[in-house]
Amino acid sequence: MLKEYEAALVEKKLLGIGNVLLTFACEDIAKMAEPGQFVNVSCSLFLKRPFGICTVDPIGNTFSIGVKEVGAGTKDILTASVGDVFSILGPLGHGFSFDGVKKIIAVGGGTGIYPLYFALDKAKRKGIPAICVNGFRSWQDAFFLSECEELSEKTIFASDAGDLGVKGTVMDALKLLQPEDLTDATVFVVGPEIMMKKVSAWAHVHQLSCQVSLEKRMACGFGICLVCVCKIKSDADNMPFHHVRCCKEGPVFQASEVIW
Amino acid sequence: MVDLSVRVGSVDFANPVILASGACGFGRELSEYVDMSTIGGICSKGLTLLPREGNPGCRVAETASGMLNSVGLQNPGLEAFLQNELPFMTGLGTRIIVNVAGHSTNDYQKMVERLGAPGTPVDVLELNLSCPNVTEGCMTIGATADGVYNLVNAVRSLTDKPLWVKLTPNVTSISETAHAAQDAGGDAVVLINTLLGLAIDVKTRRPVLQNNTGGLSGPAIKPVALRMVQECYRLISIPIIGVGGIMNAADVIEFMLAGASAVEIGTASLLHPAACAKIIKDLTAYAEDNCLEALSSLTGELKLW
Ligand SMILES: Cc1cc2nc3c(=O)[nH]c(=O)nc-3n(C[C@H](O)[C@H](O)[C@H](O)COP(=O)(O)OP(=O)(O)OC[C@H]3O[C@@H](n4cnc5c(N)ncnc54)[C@H](O)[C@@H]3O)c2cc1C
Ligand SMILES: Cc1cc2nc3c(=O)[nH]c(=O)nc-3n(C[C@H](O)[C@H](O)[C@H](O)COP(=O)(O)O)c2cc1C
Ligand code: FES
Numbered sequence: 053m054l055k056e057y058e059a060a061l062v063e064k065k066l067l068g069i070g071n072v073l074l075t076f077a078c079e080d081i082a083k084m085a086e087p088g089q090f091v092n093v094s095c096s097l098f099l100k101r102p103f104g105i106c107t108v109d110p111i112g113n114t115f116s117i118g119v120k121e122v123g124a125g126t127k128d129i130l131t132a133s134v135g136d137v138f139s140i141l142g143p144l145g146h147g148f149s150f151d152g153v154k155k156i157i158a159v160g161g162g163t164g165i166y167p168l169y170f171a172l173d174k175a176k177r178k179g180i181p182a183i184c185v186n187g188f189r190s191w192q193d194a195f196f197l198s199e200c201e202e203l204s205e206k207t208i209f210a211s212d213a214g215d216l217g218v219k220g221t222v223m224d225a226l227k228l229l230q231p232e233d234l235t236d237a238t239v240f241v242v243g244p245e246i247m248m249k250k251v252s253a254w255a256h257v258h259q260l261s262c263q264v265s266l267e268k269r270m271a272c273g274f275g276i277c278l279v280c281v282c283k284i285k286s287d288a289d290n291m292p293f294h295h296v297r298c299c300k301e302g303p304v305f306q307a308s309e310v311i312w
Numbered sequence: 313m314v315d316l317s318v319r320v321g322s323v324d325f326a327n328p329v330i331l332a333s334g335a336c337g338f339g340r341e342l343s344e345y346v347d348m349s350t351i352g353g354i355c356s357k358g359l360t361l362l363p364r365e366g367n368p369g370c371r372v373a374e375t376a377s378g379m380l381n382s383v384g385l386q387n388p389g390l391e392a393f394l395q396n397e398l399p400f401m402t403g404l405g406t407r408i409i410v411n412v413a414g415h416s417t418n419d420y421q422k423m424v425e426r427l428g429a430p431g432t433p434v435d436v437l438e439l440n441l442s443c444p445n446v447t448e449g450c451m452t453i454g455a456t457a458d459g460v461y462n463l464v465n466a467v468r469s470l471t472d473k474p475l476w477v478k479l480t481p482n483v484t485s486i487s488e489t490a491h492a493a494q495d496a497g498g499d500a501v502v503l504i505n506t507l508l509g510l511a512i513d514v515k516t517r518r519p520v521l522q523n524n525t526g527g528l529s530g531p532a533i534k535p536v537a538l539r540m541v542q543e544c545y546r547l548i549s550i551p552i553i554g555v556g557g558i559m560n561a562a563d564v565i566e567f568m569l570a571g572a573s574a575v576e577i578g579t580a581s582l583l584h585p586a587a588c589a590k591i592i593k594d595l596t597a598y599a600e601d602n603c604l605e606a607l608s609s610l611t612g613e614l615k616l617w
Contacts, residue, residue: 054344056584098530099374100583141585271372271379272582275341277334278357278383279372295365295386300341 057081057140061132062114067195070121071163072130073106079113081105081142087171088147088240088265088304091117092273094139095128102270102299104167104242105143118166144273145303148263150174154236156182157229157260158204159222159251161243165196167265168242172203181205183233187222187243191215206233223250234258241265245312252307262307268298275300283311314599315606316592318352320551320573321474321499323435325352325407327595328564328607329588332555332578333358333411333438333478334383335529338397339404345585350592352574353407356397358440358450361419363389367445369522373511378530378557379579380509382523384445385413390423394432402433409476413440415449417466428471437473439464439498442480442505444527451505454480457492464496476553478502481536490544490552500551502576503544504537530579531557538570545571545612559587561594568610 063075081091085105092100103117121127132138148171156175160168165186175182184204188194190213201207209217210225218225222243239255239262241248248264255262268280281295282302288294293311296302316327330353336342339354348354366386373380388397393410401408410427414420420439428437441454441463453459464477477493479486481504490501506527511520519525537556544552554572558564559580567575580587599607 053347054585056345056586097374098377098379098583099372139584269370269372271381272585274585276337276585277372277381277582278337278366278386279381281366281371281386283368291365293365 055080058137059140061134061136061138064132064134067118068193071118071195073116073118074129075114075116076138076140077114078140081140082108082113082115083110085115085143086147087174088167089143089145090167090273090303091140091142092144092270093117093129095125097125097128099271100139100141100273101125101129102144102273104163104170104265106166106169107173108170118163120163141273145299146301148240148304150178150180153180153238155238156180157185157233157237157239158182159185159226159239159241159243161187161222161247164242164265165200168240169196169199169203171240172200176203183207183229183237185210185222185225187211187225187247188216189213222247223254226251226254234260238263241307248307249312252310255307263304264307264310265303266298266305266310267303270299273299284309285311314596314604315608316595316599317606318574318608320553323407323474325574326350327352327592328568328572328574329592329595330355330407330409330553330574330576331581331588332576333440335578335581339401342581342585343404346589349405351406351588353409353435354401354404355409355438355576356393356401356411357387358385358411358413358443359387359390359393359423360385360413360415361390361422363387363392367523370520371523371526373520373526375509375511375528375532378528378532380511380521380526380528381506382445382521382526384523385443385450390426394426398433407435408433409436409438410434411438411440411478413443413450417463419449420463420467421470424467425470428473430472434473436476437471438476438478438502439467440478440505442478444480444482444506444508444525445523451480451482454489455483457488460489461492461496464493464498468497474499476500476502478505480505481533481540482508486540487544487547490548494548494550498550500553500573501544501548502553502555503540504533504556507533507536529557531559533557534563538566541567541572542570542614558591561591561598564591564595565598565610568607569612569614571612571614573608573611
């Protein structure tokens with residue numbers, strides 16, 4: 053049987069402006085989670101809030117999420133102290149597929165870097181080479197730089213301000229990849245929707261398989277309410293699309309299936 | 313051992329806790345968290361004759377002690393339900409209620425004929441005359457006493473199975489629509505579906521929901537639901553199933569005192585998948601602590617001032 057966990061916050065680490073890494077004690081989630089899966093975390097508001105799983109420590113029985121403050125729920129979660137107990141559901145959803153993956157180009161923007169970090173970590177353990185491309189607003193906003201460098205063969209950063217890596221977006225950073233970087237690569241993208249759409253189109257042009265992690269407003273997070281649906285291409289004759297649950301069939305989808 | 317069982321018309325339930333339509337799918341996901349054979353019953357997602365993809369865009373808005381949804385009856389349609397979902401539900405070992413929705417009287421008739429045929433493994437048909445998120449059928453039918461009467465009357469003779477009529481609170485007089493359900497041969501009324509509401513994003517100055525409006529559920533609506541159950545209990549004679557904002561065993565007791573024979577749990581399962589199991593456990597404890605022989609003896613015991 054699956055369970056709703058009462059998990060204590062065991063560590064809180066400030067990463068960058070408004071971004072905090074929260075570590076929770078929960079043996080089951082630490083042992084079961086796969087990259088791209090998420091947890092639904094209680095806060096003082098009515099609904100839980102979904103966050104991609106960022107790291108797991110199956111020996112120490114902890115896992116972490118990276119949280120960026122954007123509204124009342126994330127603000128409340130970030131005011132918690134070590135020792136506070138949260139009600140957490142997870143690991144939820146379908147994460148990245150590593151089937152047949154020979155090389156990864158991980159493209160992240162904003163909080164997308166959190167689930168990608170977990171994917172890079174798994175890739176490293178499986179001996180799959182990875183290239184990491186990350187976009188930030190500015191140097192001040194950036195975090196996980198050395199961590200990503202450590203897990204990747206090649207790392208390219210981009211910043212809107214131009215004070216870190218390439219000036220511009222991840223699209224500008226992708227232009228710096230060499231033809232051999234693209235050979236046999238699978239693209240994993242997590243970030244703002246507009247960025248994922250552009251990167252998917254880029255991957256399509258270069259004939260690379262691409263997986264995207266979609267973000268929808270959720271309630272239950274485990275598939276019973278149907279509020280979180282994404283538009284996915286349908287092969288039925290009379291139907292151009294299907295509404296598919298982001299929390300259950302996703303959040304990671306093949307980019308080629310997504311209707312943006 | 314306390315007797316938690318309840319009877320709603322001709323159907324008995326192991327306990328009064330039923331999973332509400334639209335907040336439990338077809339039981340697959342919750343069965344991973346809860347032993348479903350311990351629940352009183354499960355009510356399917358609202359079904360239509362043909363598959364529906366539901367409404368586009370953002371379908372949920374959080375509110376104070378509740379939420380708005382505008383799912384818009386996304387469902388696989390009758391045939392796929394019979395083929396893929398009903399066999400699964402039958403295996404859960406609990407009472408099966410099917411929530412029937414439609415665009416027209418004709419739709420409801422076809423659905424009731426099929427689902428209500430003698431051999432179908434369905435215990436109860438729940439007529440959804442109350443979904444606020446579609447432009448035809450449902451709430452537009454359930455908005456008036458005449459609409460309710462005519463619809464229930466049009467399907468009554470098509471099945472021998474119990475027909476529960478799920479009513480909308482978005483009316484001037486709930487007892488009038490409840491009466492209409494009773495007069496047309498409904499076996500019970502289910503009170504209430506969601507209240508029509510609106511949430512606004514002040515940054516974009518647009519409704520949060522792309523459907524503009526949605527149905528309000530959760531503890532925010534419990535007082536409204538309780539009042540409606542109590543009002544109808546005094547004025548009609550068929551059983552009432554209470555729904556709206558039930559989060560714990562005390563809420564169930566309140567609904568039973570107000571006149572409910574059984575209850576349905578919706579939004580609580582979204583927040584806590586095992587909410588129903590906890591509620592049943594706590595109901596047992598309540599009954600023991602209060603030396604109740606049968607929980608069902610609470611129904612309608614409220615003494616008004
Ligand atoms: C599968 C998944 C994984 C996620 N992973 C992370 C993560 O690793 N780290 C992280 O910081 N955040 C993540 N998020 C986003 C996070 O869930 C939201 O930021 C959070 O729910 C906002 O809650 P709030 O109460 O602070 O903001 P609210 O007050 O609810 O909203 C504030 C603003 O954020 C927007 N917003 C809120 N929720 C969403 C959403 N789900 N999609 C798009 N816009 C939204 C609102 O439109 C509003 O403008 C993830 C979301 C999903 C669905
Ligand atoms: C996401 C969601 C979907 C729903 N779908 C249906 C439905 O398909 N048919 C129906 O009769 N009621 C539907 N309802 C209404 C519930 O069954 C219930 O009447 C209502 O939510 C009030 O109960 P609650 O406060 O316990 O959730 C839905 C409610 C929610 C929250
Ligand atoms: S959030 Fe409830 S089904 Fe996805």
